[in-house]
Amino acid sequence: MADPSTTGPQPDGTDTPVPADLVLRHGRVVTLDPRRRILTDGTIVVHAGRIRWVGPDRLRPATTGPERDLAGAVVHPGLVDAHVHTGTETVRGLAPKGAESWETVEEVAYLGKTPYDEELAATLSAMDMVSSGTTLFADTGGSVHLDATARGIAAVGMRGIPGHILCDVPQDGVLVEVATDTDTCLARLRDQLDRYPWRPDARVRAAVTLVGMGLDSDALLTAAAGLAEEYDVPLIMHQSWDRAEVDASLAGCGVRPVTRLRDLGLLGARTTLVHMIQTDDAERDLVRETGTRVVHCPSASLRRAKGALRDGRFPEMVADGVTVALGSDGLSGPRDLFRQAYLAATVFRELRDELPTLTAEQVLEMSTLHGARALGMSDEVGSIEVGKRADLVVHATDRPQSLPAFDDPVDWLVFYAGARTVDTVLVDGEILYDRGRFTRIDTDEVLAAVADQARRHERAIGPDRFARWPLIR
Numbered sequence: 001m002a003d004p005s006t007t008g009p010q011p012d013g014t015d016t017p018v019p020a021d022l023v024l025r026h027g028r029v030v031t032l033d034p035r036r037r038i039l040t041d042g043t044i045v046v047h048a049g050r051i052r053w054v055g056p057d058r059l060r061p062a063t064t065g066p067e068r069d070l071a072g073a074v075v076h077p078g079l080v081d082a083h084v085h086t087g088t089e090t091v092r093g094l095a096p097k098g099a100e101s102w103e104t105v106e107e108v109a110y111l112g113k114t115p116y117d118e119e120l121a122a123t124l125s126a127m128d129m130v131s132s133g134t135t136l137f138a139d140t141g142g143s144v145h146l147d148a149t150a151r152g153i154a155a156v157g158m159r160g161i162p163g164h165i166l167c168d169v170p171q172d173g174v175l176v177e178v179a180t181d182t183d184t185c186l187a188r189l190r191d192q193l194d195r196y197p198w199r200p201d202a203r204v205r206a207a208v209t210l211v212g213m214g215l216d217s218d219a220l221l222t223a224a225a226g227l228a229e230e231y232d233v234p235l236i237m238h239q240s241w242d243r244a245e246v247d248a249s250l251a252g253c254g255v256r257p258v259t260r261l262r263d264l265g266l267l268g269a270r271t272t273l274v275h276m277i278q279t280d281d282a283e284r285d286l287v288r289e290t291g292t293r294v295v296h297c298p299s300a301s302l303r304r305a306k307g308a309l310r311d312g313r314f315p316e317m318v319a320d321g322v323t324v325a326l327g328s329d330g331l332s333g334p335r336d337l338f339r340q341a342y343l344a345a346t347v348f349r350e351l352r353d354e355l356p357t358l359t360a361e362q363v364l365e366m367s368t369l370h371g372a373r374a375l376g377m378s379d380e381v382g383s384i385e386v387g388k389r390a391d392l393v394v395h396a397t398d399r400p401q402s403l404p405a406f407d408d409p410v411d412w413l414v415f416y417a418g419a420r421t422v423d424t425v426l427v428d429g430e431i432l433y434d435r436g437r438f439t440r441i442d443t444d445e446v447l448a449a450v451a452d453q454a455r456r457h458e459r460a461i462g463p464d465r466f467a468r469w470p471l472i473r
Contacts (some may be wrong), residue, residue, distance in 0.1 A: 018053055020065030021429055022046040025057055027070035027394065028409055032077050032368050032383035036361070040407045044075065046390040049428035054384055071397055074409045074417075076364075077383050078135025078391035078427065079337040080371025082295040083274045083327025085142040086125035086149060086162065087118060090453045092331055096466055105331065108460050110165075110178055115148035117453065122152025122162070124450050127438065128335035130158050132419035135391040135427050138375050140238050140274055141166050141209035142330070144178065146192055150204045157432040157440050159391070161236070161375060162196075163209030164188040166224075168217050171248070182220050189227060198233045200380065203427065207376070212237030212274075213245050214257070218264060225266050234376040235266065239273035242306050246278045258283035267292045272374045274327060277301060277308045284313060284320075293323040293374040296366070298343035300329035309347040315357040318366070325374035326366050338418035341367050345414055360414035390429035395421040 022045075029042035031054065043060040045053035053061055088109040095105050129137055141163035143149040153160035166189060170179040189208060196206035208228040210216050216224075216237070228235040240246065240257050249257040258279060261267055269291035276287075276294045287294060294317060301308030308314075317324050326340040333339065341363040348357035358366075372382030381391050395413075396402050401420045406412065425433040432439055464471055 015062055017062040017064045018045055019047045020045045020052060020063040021048070022390075022426075023060075023063050023065050023067040024075065024392070024394070025060070025067055025069055027073050027075040028405075028407070029054065029384060030074065030076040030364070030409065030413070031385065032365065033385050038408060038410075041072075042075070044384065044390075044392065046426075046429040049390055049430075051384060051386055051388055051390050053386060070394060072405060073397050073423070074395040074413065074421075075384070076133075076393055076413070077368045078381065078393055078425065079133045079367045080325065080375065080377075080382065081129060081134045081137040081328050081335065081337045081340075082272070082325035082371045082374045083297055083329055084125065084129070084137040084139055084335060085330030086122040086137075086139065086152070086160075087113070087142045087144065088330045089121040089125045089128070089335075090117070090450055091457045091461075092334075094454075094458060094461055094466065095331055097468060102331065104461060104465070108457055109331075110144060113144045115145040118143060118145040118148035119152040119155075120446070120449055120453060122149040123155050123441070123446055124152075125335055126153050126156035126158050126160070127441075127443070127446065129337075130156055130425050130433050130438070131422060131436075132334075132336045132338060133393040133422045133425065134335065134337050135159055135393070135425060136371070136375065136377065136381055137161070137335075138207065138236055138272075139163055139209060140236055141211060147195075150196065153204050155441055156438065157203070157430060158427055159203045159381075161205060161207050161209070161234075163192055163206060165211065166209065166220070167211040167215045168220050169215050171215060179215075182217055182223075185216075185220050186223050186227075189224060193227065193231045193233065198231065198376075207233045208235040210235070210237035212239050213241050214248050214252075221261075221266060222264050225264070225271075228270055233270075234272055234374075235270055236272045236274065236375075238275055240278045240283075241275045243278055256280065256283055258286055262286050262290070269293070270376070272325075275301070275306075275308070277306055277312050279313065284317060284322075287317070288320050288322050291323075293325065293370075295325045295327045295374060296340075296344060297327040297329045298340050298347065299333035300327075302343065302347075303332035309343070309351055314344065315348055318358065318362060323370045323373045324366055325371040326363070336419050337367050338414070341414050342418060360411045363414055364410060390426055392426045393422060394424040394426075396423035396435075 024044040029039040136159035138161035149162040166185040192206040267290040272293040274295040372378040
């Protein structure tokens with residue numbers, strides 16, 4: 001069968017028009033397809049939520065749907081933020097300046113949280129992600145009120161994989177306010193899998209999500225792995241965030257954390273481990289040999305000096321063929337995956353005196369294809385190919401950051417424009433963000449509610465709690 005992107009209308013004019021709900025014409029399309037084609041004057045035909053045709057505009061088929069002339073705008077697949085905590089969004093920016101404990105902020109974020117608080121935080125988080133080009137995210141389980149999180153995601157319209165907070169071994173006061181027993185954790189896990197099934201038509205769906213980092217018992221981990229197998233879904237958890245976690249595993253189990261997961265039968269292509277900062281050669285070999293996926297969160301580590309860029313071996317993992325996605329995490333920074341891509345592409349160079357370590361092309365793959373694989377959705381999203389979901393990002397052409405415009409826009413995307421030029425975002429072919437405006441929600445109403453909640457959080461924590469400079473009222 002001929003490649004539909006290299007064939008066009010027949011000279012005799014007998015082609016039957018291709019059904020289309022939307023035709024995007026004259027874009028610079030970064031496809032991320034197997035050939036990594038960049039269409040300098042490309043067309044994308046969208047029908048029934050999927051990509052029906054993509055190729056050079058000169059070969060476009062006859063279509064029945066409305067057209068939008070992109071006038072040379074850059075188009076790429078929706079970004080995949082493989083690690084996000086939506087529940088802390090309304091306290092972001094209010095945090096310790098140094099090495100002090102973050103528990104005060106986390107307590108305010110979790111203790112006494114109402115479904116309204118949870119939904120508002122998730123809505124704000126989804127708005128932040130969509131407006132910066134992200135169309136799919138996953139949490140390791142950060143919801144006190146899971147249904148409220150799901151409502152916030154659905155209100156904006158993006159894809160999300162949220163989950164209950166599941167922790168049955170709190171340590172040194174960490175997550176004490178939300179920890180519970182193993183049986184309750186497993187009941188909640190099965191509950192999220194049943195209520196948000198892994199269906200192709202579901203934008204909000206559930207995987208097996210765990211806190212990890214030594215805060216889940218062996219019994220919970222092994223039972224959770226069994227549920228992931230039973231429901232045929234990914235298992236996503238934090239792992240190897242800092243040296244203390246490694247030391248605790250060596251002291252308590254006699255082995256490093258990833259080896260412990262191997263012994264429990266958790267490693268494999270179904271498993272995604274978030275952070276993976278403090279690993280040794282043997283652990284990285286286990287990850288590579290078992291096909292386990294990894295999520296690198298540069299800004300979270302930089303903000304809290306955990307060593308992801310100093311100690312992490314993510315360029316080596318990528319070179320070894322490991323799937324390494326990117327994540328923006330929680331309180332440590334904004335929901336801007338382009339920022340993570342920029343940091344991944346640049347800071348390793350500086351620390352290692354090596355150019356390049358990761359190229360712009362590689363970090364864009366990590367932001368799309370690797371993210372889709374890490375979340376078990378590579379057959380649905382991550383590239384612009386016929387049959388995949390029409391999750392697309394269109395950049396503006398009329399902003400100072402839009403220029404100069406070159407045929408190859410990859411370096412421009414990663415090193416210069418980033419999220420600043422995101423203009424229009426589609427999920428399943430539905431326009432969620434159109435020329436800088438959300439289509440499903442009342443932005444002013446949401447922002448007013450967030451401002452009100454922020455004041456309440458600030459009063460609870462103390463306006464001067466972390467201030468280094470005097471606040472003059």
